[in-house]
Amino acid sequence: MSVTEILQLVDQLVEKQTGKHLDDLEKTVVKGIWQGKTYSEIADECGYDSKNYIGDVSRKLFKTLSEELGEDVNKYNFCWTLERVINFQFVGVNTNITYCPFYPQADTNQSIPDEEKTTKNTIYHDLTLAPKITHFYDRKTQLQTLSHWLTHQNTRLISILGVSGIGKTTLVKHFIDLNLQQFDVIVWKSIKLTQSLDTIITQILTAINPESIQTDNKLTELFNLFRQQRCLIILDDVQEIFTTRQLAGQYKNESKDYKTFFTRMTEIEHQSSLILISQEQCQEMISLDEELYPIKCLELEGVENTELLSKLGLKDESSWLKLIQLYEGNPVYLKNIASLIRRIFLGKVSEFLREDGLLLTEDLKSWCNELFQRLSPIEQQIVLEVSKSNQPLSREDLRQSLSLSSMELINGLQSLSKRYLLKPIEGEKISFNLSPVFREYVRNFCQD
Known part of the structure; x- marks a missing residue:
């Protein structure tokens, strides 16, 4: 699809929403975004000293397109959104396109810098470590939610959370099976098999372009890839980067570079996404505001199908x-x-x-034992006490029976909820109850 056709399409959408056609500056901005240029490059081309004004013009255009199409349009999903508009014939442009890069395919005379040639137009899907899905039950709502975040909102950091076996990995793999064509690069990694972030980044960069790797600047190269191509990276078993015997979500010393990586995913401009599959919620998903940062959490509960x-x-x-x-x-x-x-x-x-x-089968006991051994001493005290009762216990009940300060008790309750082992129950008093399977394990195998 040529730049001229893109301009015609955007002009039609804007005119339908506002009654006005694109002006010359807006046309230049649309053309620049389609070609993958930065706001600074577009500003230089237009003769403006600041990229901020170009950014304001772009955001105004995106807002108009979002209102006309009924979905969130931004710099990172601009091309893909227009591709869907054309392919589903929402407007009267008959060109059919199947791949929408952030540079013009038709303009063969335009030179591409050597450093960009190395990554653009590369399709690479590594799902070697992803499971094969034979059955998918009762997760249509969650699948739609995940699809909306990745397809329409370009959410950069997503956590899929829940206890072991609840279906987190199955949900993500099913989404990928349905949406392979949306991403240039898809890589699935298991933290249980490869805990080193440096190793994971090296493997990704080597697969895409081994000649470009600079050993002292891999993270920058990775984000260059994330800007130039639409990538989806899945990290499974993320709880393995957290320390055992401490409150949930505390990074191991050798894994603290993940914390920097997760934060950078939300702060740096790019068009890619990272999915974290975990039994524990990491601190970034709590401390960052979803309204200000491109992050989302999807917490899975059991099915009743x-x-x-x-x-x-x-x-x-x-x-x-x-x-x-x-x-x-x-x-x-x-x-x-x-x-x-x-x-x-x-x-x-x-x-x-x-x-x-x-x-409880031997396998269930083994899974529960693994969970129990991950708990901090404070959490173990709490679950041992809660497991003794067939009824939920309030904070006051626990405070009277345990030698814990108010802060220790609250932090322990919060940590157990972040592991999806303890559920608060609203009533006259807020009370807490353990997961039935885990409670049965603690009651029969962990009491003195």
């Missing part, structure tokens, strides 16, 4: 919902307990439910 059990060889379908509720709608917990029901109860869920209390 009996289709989840339909392929697990179980009987007594009328009892399935009760089983799902007993194990918190956690897909991994349910698949694990279904194996036990098939082997010992011949698949009869109603027979299994006659057992006294919630049963």
Whole structure:
């Protein structure tokens, strides 16, 4: 699609919304953004001393386009938004385009600097460590939310959060399977396998262009890539960069460069996104205001869809919902307990439910033990106390039974909620209850 056609398209959209056509400066700004120029470069071309005025003109244009199209339009999703407008024929321009780079394909006479040739027009998808998704249950709303953040809002830092097995990784992989064409570069990394941020950055840059790597300036090179191409980086098992036996979200000494990286993702201008999949919420997602920074959190809870059990060889379908509720709608917990029901109860869920209390398999005990060992001493005291009661406990109840200061207690409660192990319950008094599976583990295997 030529620059002339882009100008015609934007002019039509602006005229429909405001009744006015683009002026000469606005045309220059549209052309410059389409060509991937910075505000400073556009200002120089127009003869302005400051890039701020060009930025103001751009933001006014983006606001008009957002109002006309009914979605958020900004510098980073400008090209991709116009691509969708054309392909879905929202307006009367018949050109069909399938790839929308931040420079003009048709203008073959325009030279591209050598340092930009190294990364532009590179398609690279590394999903070697991503799981294969065979079934996707009851997450359509969350999938739509994630798609909106990445497709329409260009959110740069997203956390997908929840306990182990709840479906965080499945949700992200399903989104990628549906949206591969939206990103030039997609890389999936597991922190459990590679904890070093420097190693991860080196692997990404080497895959895209090994000749350009400068060993003392890799982070700058990575953000140059993020500016020039639309990248999606997924980091799975992010809780592994946090210290065990301390409150949630405390970085290991050797992992503090991640903190800088996450913050830079929100502060530096680029067109790429980073997804963090974690059992613990990192501090940046709490301290940064979503209204001021391009960040979002998606917290996953259990599902209540009996289709989840339909392929697990179980009987007594009328009892399935009760089983799902007993194990918190956690897909991994349910698949694990279904194996036990098939082997010992011949698949009869109603027979299994006659057992006294919630049963834990060896795998469930192992997962819970791993969680318990990550807790700080303060958190362990709290969960041990809460697990003794079948009823939620208030702060006053816990304060009377534990030798903790008010600050220690509140910090411990907050940390447990950031691990998605403890839920506040609103009532006459705010009280707290443990995840049923984790409570059963603590009650039976962690008491003195």
